[in-house]
Amino acid sequence: MKEAYIALGSNISPKADYLEKSLSRLQEHEDIEVLQASPIYETVPVGYTEQSDFLNMVAHIQTSLSAFKLLEVCQEIEQELGRERTIKWGPRTIDLDILLYNQENIETEQLVIPHPRLHERAFVLVPLAELDPNLIVPVIHKSVSDLLAALADEEKEGIAKWKPKNGGNE
Numbered sequence: 199m200k201e202a203y204i205a206l207g208s209n210i211s212p213k214a215d216y217l218e219k220s221l222s223r224l225q226e227h228e229d230i231e232v233l234q235a236s237p238i239y240e241t242v243p244v245g246y247t248e249q250s251d252f253l254n255m256v257a258h259i260q261t262s263l264s265a266f267k268l269l270e271v272c273q274e275i276e277q278e279l280g281r282e283r284t285i286k287w288g289p290r291t292i293d294l295d296i297l298l299y300n301q302e303n304i305e306t307e308q309l310v311i312p313h314p315r316l317h318e319r320a321f322v323l324v325p326l327a328e329l330d331p332n333l334i335v336p337v338i339h340k341s342v343s344d345l346l347a348a349l350a351d352e353e354k355e356g357i358a359k360w361k362p363k364n365g366g367n368e
């Protein structure tokens with residue numbers, strides 16, 4: 199069995215539904231068990247900023263799948279939930295990124311683990327720190343809490359714990 203951390207993000211309504219549906223799809227997969235899910239955060243868009251705020255979270259899973267097979271499963275879920283790739287870093291119903299896979303380092307054209315932008319993204323590090331602040335990120339050899347502490351305050355200001363309103367149909 200391997201352990202992995204998956205980042206989930208959505209910025210097309212109903213955002214929380216897309217996160218929940220993705221988590222259920224992961225949990226329903228016969229070779230995946232969701233061990234823990236972080237709280238949901240509302241986050242300002244990074245990169246391409248002319249878009250709606252995101253909801254982001256991180257899931258800790260256990261799986262017998264290879265990292266490549268896990269990527270396929272993530273991409274199938276993205277497709278089923280209607281993701282269209284138009285603008286790079288633009289709006290998406292759901293994005294599933296593999297952050298870490300069993301302390302492994304994988305560098306292929308198709309898959310890079312640890313996720314290459316993990317260390318600079320508060321919308322990933324804040325929920326990941328809720329699950330395990332002491333987790334060491336391979337290659338970088340730093341803990342999640344150290345990476346988070348190294349981020350500029352303004353990066354972290356754009357991140358707030360999300361509470362359901364309108365019956366959770368954000």
Ligand SMILES: Nc1ncnc2c1ncn2[C@@H]1O[C@H](COP(=O)(O)OP(=O)(O)OP(=O)(O)O)[C@@H](O)[C@H]1O
Nearest residue numbers: 286287293294295296297308309310311312313315
């Ligand atoms: N760790 C990873 N998790 C998910 N996809 C990855 C990973 N490493 C490489 N990829 C590749 O990245 C490609 C583009 O992914 P995607 O369109 O979701 O990027 P993005 O989410 O817009 O940007 P970002 O990668 O910065 O989060 C995927 O087709 C996949 O092959």
Ligand SMILES: Nc1nc2c(c(=O)[nH]1)N=C(CO)CN2
Nearest residue numbers: 207241242243244252287321
């Ligand atoms: N706040 C936030 N910004 C982003 C996100 C995301 O999930 N949350 N995903 C991106 C591309 O993966 C680009 N920018």
